[in-house]
Amino acid sequence: MSMHSKTVLTVASMLLGALTLTARPASAEKLLLGNEGVYPPFSIVASDGSLTGFEPALAREMCKRMTVECEFVVMDFKALIPSILQGKFNILASQLSPTPERLEKLTYALPIVYNPATFVVRKDSNLTFTPEGLGGKNLKLGLQRGASSIPYVEKNFTGLFTPVLYDNPDQMQLDLLAGRVDLVFDSKINWTLELINKPEGKDYMLAGGDHWLGDPAIPANERGYSWAVRKGDEAIVERMNVALKSIIEDCTYTKIRKEYLDITILAGEEACAAASE
Template identity: 60%
Template sequence: MTHLQHLFLRRATGAAALALAVTLGGSLPGQAAAETLKLGNEGTYPPFSMVDAKGELTGFEVDLARAMCARMKVECEFTVMDFKALIPSMLQGKFDVLVSQVSPTPERIAKLEFSMPVVYNPQAFVMRKGVVTTFSKEALAGKGIRLAMQRGGAGIPYINKHFDGVFKHVYYDNPDQMRLDMLAGRLEGVFGAKINWTRELMDTPQGKDYELVGGDHWIGDPAIPPEKRGSSWVMRKGETALLGRVDTALNALIDDCTFTELRKKYLNVAILVREEACAAKTN
């Protein structure tokens, strides 16, 4: 407590002094300060995270993170920035947990702790209709297809490995920028998260001129068995105690169907196999 706060308190008595101590940021005798968990999120990944018309951070992952903090009995504090900056910023200690879905590539697994998966959201190609008739590396080569990808995303090394020399790469900070350029005719295609692009483009009137081609693509570690695949939240390597608390809270939210109730506010399809047990329990 500052000198000025002590001065004010010396002039107050009884209940008034106690109330003033709390107002000025102090705590009552024996009262522990609430733990604050600092969370990082990109805020431009609907329906998982976005900023609404009131300027408030919302979305499924944001709601889930707040529910997780409530189960952990901690206060949540969000930091929002472009996805490409999230992992470096967390490694620098600017926040504790990255709560925007991260694909578990071998390179990331080596330097990060991964929570249990929070969503299975494979990557897909969204193309303007008529651009692709046969989907194969050979058929796509030489067409000059301008393909959008997100800076810092695991889709970039995947494309470099499996479709080397096929596309003209165009990099963006977030999907909103990609969608605007797609609709303006400055791109022929996007390689991005299937759930997001289906909801934000394909299922809208603007999506009538586009199609999903080439099937689903798992960009995480190929050694992970199909039944265990999914994107997760991450924290710094060695934060095993925090990882255990996060996983305990997430498992509880799934088991009591809170996860599914939150998901249904934003998506009408299950995003984890474990949600099947809640199908008949939630409206």
């Protein structure tokens, strides 16, 4: 082979290598999202093991608009905050109330739902939610481990209940229906859809009014539950907020929400909900 031919082959090989490198896709940025998967209709682990529900669907759309690859890490709710603080995932993508204690450790994104807490009781309980009406009855109250409902009850209903702690709402509902607890205190939307509106909930009702579990200093028109990251990861929150804001404003939020809930759950979607009726 002549020197000229060798030179041509060498140049061709170099060009081919350069084209191969150019064509190879850069590895996508990947974020891990923590969720409990047992909070219907907001999150459910399907029979095939996949994570479904409103929040996973919303999170996947957010990740798409952030141009990142997202993977869910599913664990008990009580483990979510300790795990994100230990760096086991990047975003806690399960609705959190912004309590003062949590705000010291976490940075919250835009609210994605307003879901106040309330009591669920038997219709024949005849309870009055005052110290006089609750005192001395030795009422067993179901609460979820790791939830902000626990310190809220301790502060606002001191000594009026015997707390019984559960890992998830399914366990709470089973014990409420079986009479092993007298009432539960948990998220209004979930219990309305998963018990009150179903045949098995015919003997139960919501009671005691709506309770905001977040920081009382947050103005009423800014309240809502959000996803969060560790302090120091504010750059991720900024990108999340841009994506979430666009999802809400172009009515994609309402489109996703309607797949799982038939009521508006965020003040920001009211215009989209009204337009689609």
